[in-house]
Amino acid sequence: MPRVLVTGAGRGIGLEFARQYRADGCDVLATCRNADAAAALEALGCETAILDVTDAAAIDKFAAGIPVQSLDVAILNAGTAGQRTPVLEPTSPEDFDAVMRTNVFGPMRLIAVLADRVARGGRIAVLSSRMGSIGITNNGRSVLYRASKAGLNAVARAASFELAPRGVIVVVLSPGWVKTDMGGPGADLDAATSVAGMRAAIAHTSAADSGRFVDHAEASIVW
Ligand SMILES: NC(=O)c1ccc[n+]([C@@H]2O[C@H](COP(=O)([O-])OP(=O)(O)OC[C@H]3O[C@@H](n4cnc5c(N)ncnc54)[C@H](OP(=O)(O)O)[C@@H]3O)[C@@H](O)[C@H]2O)c1
Secondary structure, eight states: OOEEEESSTTSHHHHHHHHHHHHTTOEEEEEESSHHHHHHHHHTTOEEEEOOTTOHHHHHHHHHTSOTTOEEEEEEOOOOOOOOOOTTSOOOHHHHHHHHIIIIIHHHHHHHHHGGGEEEEEEEEEEOOGGGOSTTOOSOTTHHHHHHHHHHHHHHHHHHHHHGGGTOEEEEEEOOSBSSTTTOTTOSBOHHHHHHHHHHHHHHOOGGGTTEEEETTOOBOOO
């Protein structure tokens, strides 16, 4: 049975990844931040762990409990939008730290400590965003979120080269604009459609195109 890790699985896109992989018969290790979310994930048949991805010691302890080369897919989904401030409105140091630690530091450290936990031929998928693409940026809104996802993209792309000799494949995903707490009710896509598309993209990414940046329909996105 394939074994899949999903971070930030208590709600939104992460919860939908957990639900779909369970429905396909996978073993799912789902992380969340509170007991209620853990109970709901356990009701789906997931193994759970409490993990805040801004906490380095917690990340290290979590990874140490995962057997070497036991994961087929690791989905680094946990993320936050922070205050959606435009460039010319000063960003607070607190918001900067919270968004950068969650969206960049968390996945960066997780990739480092999970590298030998993922099987040869396995995949690490990171939840980025079109807003992390510098090439298609055409306004100054939500600049901190944009910068965090651009940073995440740099980390994941760099990781694809370091992980290649281990046979671990990396894919950088944009889910589209999805109806979740983050995306809001007016978004284009329901979580089920977005996640089904991203699961296909994860499965289709090969060693030859490791490090690619694609959306839920597998269309390439410029960096
Ligand atoms: N929805 C969209 O339209 C959209 C578009 C582009 C990219 N994305 C990306 O897709 C991913 C999932 O987004 P979503 O729409 O599902 O967002 P969401 O509804 O706001 O859910 C965010 C998830 O991340 C978890 N999380 C936040 N901070 C965390 C931390 N420090 N440690 C551990 N978990 C943390 C949350 O856990 P709690 O429940 O404990 O807060 C929650 O499970 C994010 O990386 C997001 O940036 C979403």
